[in-house]
Amino acid sequence: MKMRQPILCAEIAALVVLLAFASPSSAADFIVSNADDIETAMETAVAGDTLIMTNGNWTNQNIAFAGNGISGMPITLRADTPGGVILNGSSQLQISGSHLVVDGLHFKGGTLENSDHVVQFRGPLGEATNSRFTNSVIESYYNPNDLTDKWHYISLYGEQNRVDHNRFLDQRNSGPQIVAWLDESNPLSEARHTIDANHFADRPQGWENGFEAIRLGESEFSHYDSHILVENNLFERVDGEIEIISSKANDNIFRYNTFRESKGTLTLRHGHRAVVEGNFFLGEGTAESGGIRVVGEDHVIVNNYIADVDDAADGAISLASGTTGSNPSGYQPVDNVLIAHNTIVNVGGAGVTLDWGHGSSGRSVLPQGVTVARNLISSTASPLFEGTEGPGYTWADNIAFGAPLGIAPRPGIDVVDPQLVQGPDGLWRPSAGSPAIDAVAADYVTDDFEGQPRIGLFDIGADENSMAQIVRKPLTNSDVGALWFNYEEPDVWPLPVQLPPGDFLVIEAEDFTGITDPDSDGKIWTVADVDGASSGQVLTAPTEDGTPTPAAHETLALYDIVFSEEGDYTVYYLARGFDGSSNSIYTPDDFGVDPDVAEHLSENGAFRWESGDEFSISSSHVGMPLEFRLGSREDGSEIDAIIFHQNGGLTENQLDSILASTSVPEPTSATLVLITGMSILIRRRRRTL
Structure with missing residues (x-):
């Protein structure tokens, strides 16, 4: 021992010197004004x-x-x-x-x-x-x-x-707004990140998968253990897609978060052993809002409060039917899941769905080994439970009231009025005489959704009737986020509808390749500035004497269009007329031919979408410029935009959303120079899908 004493003292002395140099009293401040300054400062x-x-x-x-x-x-x-x-x-x-x-x-x-x-x-x-x-x-x-x-x-x-x-x-x-990427090269690595006290707000609805607020992991590596904690976050009007949060790894925890007026669900999409605890899902009547969607094994779903949500995933808590095999993007079967002490109130669909998606896309494996215990469901939407029960279910001490059960009556589900009352905070809790109070022995949880301890006999549902201090509540934007930022909820939020699947091409009408004057009279399509047009400009038909025939066109607008995907495309025109003598144009039924179809427009000066013909694009057409021609027919009609889409039944809202989602550069300004006959007057840039 005496031989080691000097070495130990030297080690302590070295540590003291190190801490002295690194102590807060000697910490330095660097003033930096650009990225280069930061790089230089970090050298020392x-x-x-x-x-x-x-x-x-x-x-x-x-x-x-x-x-x-x-x-x-x-x-x-x-x-x-x-x-x-x-x-x-x-x-x-x-x-x-x-x-x-x-x-x-x-x-x-x-x-x-x-x-x-x-x-x-x-x-x-x-x-x-x-x-x-x-x-x-x-x-x-x-x-x-x-x-x-x-x-x-x-x-x-x-x-x-x-x-x-x-x-x-x-x-x-x-x-996704936040993505946690796992170490693909090391299956044993564990991310163990924390995402907490953030404010996610005002995300418009997207047009495909990939619009989550948070995604943890990815399908291919969903068997990795990540141990990521997501807690005390607020999601307001987060409408990107059905998965507000997408968990694609093992051992993640989602607790004490609040979801308000948001379309979609917290989705356990891949991976196992997630904990979903003490979250508030407050749909507030928002269409397509939802609760919790469950795929995989060994999850724990407790103490959640779900109220006034729609039916985004066919149930406030939705258990997905699974697939066989090892497809990483498939639906892993649900097995050994605990659903306990949740409160579900006034929802638009079932309280719990037992087989979501069963029979679709090869999903034939029913959830099994599920424990449904001590949940309180009070809702008038029918049914309270939906689907077919798989093997190995345990039902215990649930209260369900307000609508038909949807499944056969059984021990473990009491159909009795829970006598809920709504508090000043808008939450529904059992009143003093409720059969939910002091109804069960201790098990599964130690506190309630507000952090109040459960003592003695426990209450059914997420709330424990208690005089103890409330330590958790539904979050507002003043509880989370960067408080220096003066956040104000938008008065009117432009939420586009979800875009339909399929490839599409958007063309501003004024982005023509050329203009021709077949009858050589100088009357041609022109570009006009119009407030409210999608790019501020439209293509305007000339004023003429009489209505030209398809055999003797007054003027043609030519477009060179290049497609990157084969398929059948329907063409849609955003156009308008002003009265009965200005409400039509000529459109084609094929590429490279003069237009001969009279397309009738509005008569009141309002732009509206008109559905045209279908065009088939073969593999030989892909990547090749195809000429598309539009002709004037009646005085002063106007065309704003053209969309080719593989979906032939689009609504006006969908078409408006497609147009809004596509950033189209301002058209190049040019002066029309008249050249008679079929000569092209102006060359403009080619639009490519």
Whole structure:
């Protein structure tokens, strides 16, 4: 022992010196004004140091925040004033290294050029660990020029990182807002990230899969254990797709989150052993709102409160029928799932669905080994339970009331009025005389949805009748997110309908390839500025004497169109007339031919969509320019836009949404120069699908 004493003292002395250099009292501040300053500062910054970003606009800044702090003493990159640094243009952020904190940034007014991520937890020093992005805002003006480009607000890589107290607002392009990417090369790695106290709001409905607010993992690697915690987040009017949250890995926890007026569900899409606990699903009558959708094994779903949601997944809690085999994108069978102490009130469909999707896409395996215990369901929608029960179910101490059961009566389901009363906070709880109070012995949970301890006999449902302090409640936007940001709910939110499947091509009518004058009289299609038109301009027919025939056209607009996918496409025209003598144009029924179909338009000056002919695109047509011709027929009719779509039964709302979702550049200005006969007057750019 005496021989080791000097060595031990030397080790302690070295540690004291290290801590002295890294102590808060010696921490340095670096003032930085651009990405290059940050890179330079990080060459000398050590644990405990802070980089202070000067307030103002940071335009086209590719920030690599790369370094290594230590536990309890991170290196921090923060705005001088929270929200005072506005990142725009093509600005993006990489967090790379360990024990790093980014605080108080505002991403607004930008669009990415060479990245799929606004913020990503990887960079020059590899994937981040033990690092944090906090107190920041990424909002609506950070969307790509083409909304079909798929990229993300936040990409989590590495391990044990945290995303907290941020606001993520109005993302309109394709791509989940936050994605946690797992280490594909190491099945034993565990991400163990935390996503908490964030505000997700005002995301319009998308047109395909991939519009989640949060996606954890991906189908191909869903057998990995990720252990990601998602808690105390607020989702308001998050309508991207049916999966508000998509869990695609094992061992994730979703607790104490609030979903308000949001279309979709919390979906356990792939993976096993998830915990869904103490969440508030408040549909508030929103169409296509929902609760919890369940795929996979060994999940625990307890203490959730689901009220006034629609029927987004055929049930407030929906158990999916599974497939056989190992298809990573399929539906893993549901097995050994606990559903206990949940309260379901006034929902638009079933309280619990037992076999969602059964019989579709090869889904033939019924959920099995499910325990449904101590849940309280009070709703007038019929039925309260829906579907066919699989083997090995356990039913115990449930109360169901207000509509037919939908399944055969059985022990474990009591059809009795739970005597609910609505409190000042809008939540429904059992009244003093309710049969739900003190009804069951202790099991499954230790507290209720508000964090009140359950003592003695437990109440059925998510609420425990208690005088103890309430420590959890439905969240509002003042409870979460970056509080320096003055968030105001939009008065009128333009929520487009979900776009239908199928390839499509959008053409602004004024983006013609050429204009011709077959009768050589100088009367031709012209471009006019019109307020409210999709790009501010329309194609206007000339004024003429009489109505031309298809054999003797007054003027033709020519378009060279290139398709990238074969198939049958229906053409739709957004056009208008003003009276009975201005309400028609000539449209074609094939490519490369003069138009001879009289298409009638509105007569009141209102633009409306007209459905035209179907065009077949074979593999030999793909990639080849095809000439499409439109002819004038009556005085002053106007064409705003043209859509080719593989769906032949689109509604006006769907067509409007397709037009709104496609960013079309402003047309090139040009002066029409008249050349007689069939000569092309102007060459304009070709539009390609």
